[in-house]
Every structure is written in C-alpha cells, then in structure tokens.
Amino acid sequence: MSFLDVQNLTMRFGGLTAVNDISFSVSKGEILSVIGPNGAGKSTLFKLISSFLKPTSGQVLLDGIVISGKQPHQVARTGVVRTFQETTVFKEMTALQNVVVAHQLGLKATPFGAYFSTSAARIDAKASAESAAEILDYLGLGSMKSELARNLPQGHLRALGIAIALAAKPRVLLLDEPFAGMNSEETDRAVQMVEGIRKRGITILLVEHDMRAVMRISDRIVVVSFGSKIAEGLPAEIRANPAVIEAYLGQDDEQIGSF
Numbered sequence: 001m002s003f004l005d006v007q008n009l010t011m012r013f014g015g016l017t018a019v020n021d022i023s024f025s026v027s028k029g030e031i032l033s034v035i036g037p038n039g040a041g042k043s044t045l046f047k048l049i050s051s052f053l054k055p056t057s058g059q060v061l062l063d064g065i066v067i068s069g070k071q072p073h074q075v076a077r078t079g080v081v082r083t084f085q086e087t088t089v090f091k092e093m094t095a096l097q098n099v100v101v102a103h104q105l106g107l108k109a110t111p112f113g114a115y116f117s118t119s120a121a122r123i124d125a126k127a128s129a130e131s132a133a134e135i136l137d138y139l140g141l142g143s144m145k146s147e148l149a150r151n152l153p154q155g156h157l158r159a160l161g162i163a164i165a166l167a168a169k170p171r172v173l174l175l176d177e178p179f180a181g182m183n184s185e186e187t188d189r190a191v192q193m194v195e196g197i198r199k200r201g202i203t204i205l206l207v208e209h210d211m212r213a214v215m216r217i218s219d220r221i222v223v224v225s226f227g228s229k230i231a232e233g234l235p236a237e238i239r240a241n242p243a244v245i246e247a248y249l250g251q252d253d254e255q256i257g258s259f
C-alpha cells in the first residue's frame with residue numbers, strides 16, 4: 001500500500017497553471033525525486049504537499065488520511081516535514097540550540113510550564129538536548145554543536161536545516177534542492193546523509209537539479225514539465241526516456257541524457 005498519495009493536484013495562479021493534475025504515490029521508506037526544467041512547477045508541488053499552499057483541486061493523503069488543506073503545522077504534526085531554508089535558522093544561536101528549539105516545539109511542555117520550570121519541562125529540556133545532540137552527531141555536525149549558526153560554512157548550514165527538520169520527527173521528509181551549490185565532495189557526503197536518514201525509516205521526497213546525485217540516490221523519479229507530469233520511473237528508465245530528454249533540451253541544467 002502506498003504511504004503518501006498525491007492525487008490530481010492542480011494549482012492555478014490567476015491564468016497560470018503551475019501544477020496541472022499531477023498524481024503519484026510514494027511507498028514507505030522510498031526516496032522519490034521530483035525533477036524538471038526551471039519553472040516546471042516543482043517548488044509549487046512541494047508547497048502543496050507540505051500544505052504551505054492550498055491546491056486549486058486535488059488532494060494529498062498520508063496513510064490514507066487527507067492532509068491537504070490543513071495548516072502547515074498540522075501537517076508537520078502528522079509527520080510531513082519540509083526542510084527549512086537557511087533563513088529560518090536562528091543565526092545568533094548555536095547549532096545545538098537551533099535543534100533544541102525545533103525539538104521543543106514538537107514536545108508537549110506548554111510555554112507556561114517551561115516558564116515556571118516545572119519538572120515536566122525540565123525533563124523535556126534534558127530530552128531535547130540529548131535528542132538534538134544525537135541528531136547533530138548523526139549528521140556529522142557533532143563537533144560544531146557549540147558554534148553559532150552564522151559561523152557555519154554553507155554545506156553545514158544546509159545540514160543544520162535538515163537537523164532542524166529531523167527534530168520534528170518526520171515520517172516523510174521533503175528536501176528542497178539539498179545538493180544545490182555543493183561541490184562533488186560535499187554532494188557525496190550529503191547523499192550519504194540522505195541515505196542514512198532513509199535507513200532510519202524516514203520516507204524522502206526531494207526536488208533537485210543535480211542530475212548525477214538524483215540518478216544515484218533515487219529509487220524512483222517523477223518528471224514534471226510545464227506543470228504536468230511527463231514521466232515516472234526508475235532512474236535508468238528516466239535517463240532513457242525521449243520525452244524527458246526532449247524537455248531538458250535547451251536548458252542550462254546539465255542534460256539528463258549524458259548520465
């Protein structure tokens with residue numbers, strides 16, 4: 001049975017159809033990538049799945065329950081979490097503090113309880129710090145946990161964004177261009193990191209332009225062009241698909257046919 005179901009999603013902005021009747025399913029523990037030329041509708045699709053946008057029509061189900069149309073924080077609580085752009089990292093806090101805050105937001109301690117330092121809040125604080133340190137270690141950021149976020153190099157800042165998302169204990173993690181701007185060594189590390197996250201039982205959906213990384217990491221790929229799904233399949237199938245190659249011709253991106 002599929003875990004995440006995207007059913008006939010459509011998003012119109014005025015006269016522009018950014019996402020046009022897109023459907024696909026993701027199995028539990030799968031890594032599925034959404035690719036497509038610039039402006040194809042990938043980011044809009046992600047915003048619909050994480051409920052940052054309400055679809056014009058269609059729906060998204062997690063484990064058979066409709067999640068589209070809910071508030072983003074409600075969707076996050078059901079376990080669908082997207083990575084945060086660097087701008088939402090608190091730059092004046094340490095890496096550890098950033099993940100602790102994210103973890104605490106997912107816990108039950110009320111602000112009232114935390115304010116009066118009740119024993120429940122103290123236990124939560126200890127659990128948050130332990131959980132945050134474990135996540136940072138896991139993502140290879142352990143040695144940087146006391147570093148202010150603003151001093152972290154770009155690659156580590158991106159990993160911190162993933163750590164913050166993991167603190168919310170996702171069942172499905174949406175990664176928006178996790179390898180953008182990385183050199184091949186950084187990409188290798190990030191690919192391993194994403195594979196490691198999947199090994200923890202988390203289902204992963206990613207949007208990415210780095211075709212080499214996509215081909216390496218994905219179980220399956222969905223291709224969108226001008227808002228519509230034009231192909232879906234295994235990396236080898238997508239690489240050889242004439243409609244996909246056609247869609248990428250003339251793009252500045254690395255051409256899909258060469259991988």
Ligand SMILES: Nc1ncnc2c1ncn2[C@@H]1O[C@H](COP(=O)(O)OP(=O)(O)OP(=O)(O)O)[C@@H](O)[C@H]1O
Pocket residue numbers: 013016017018036037038039040041042043044045
């Ligand atoms: N809020 C909005 N209002 C109006 N048009 C929008 C809005 N958001 C996106 N669009 C348009 O929808 C289309 C799809 O954009 P989207 O950002 O989803 O594409 P993308 O595939 O993520 O592109 P890229 O790879 O360049 O990031 C584009 O034509 C874009 O201009």
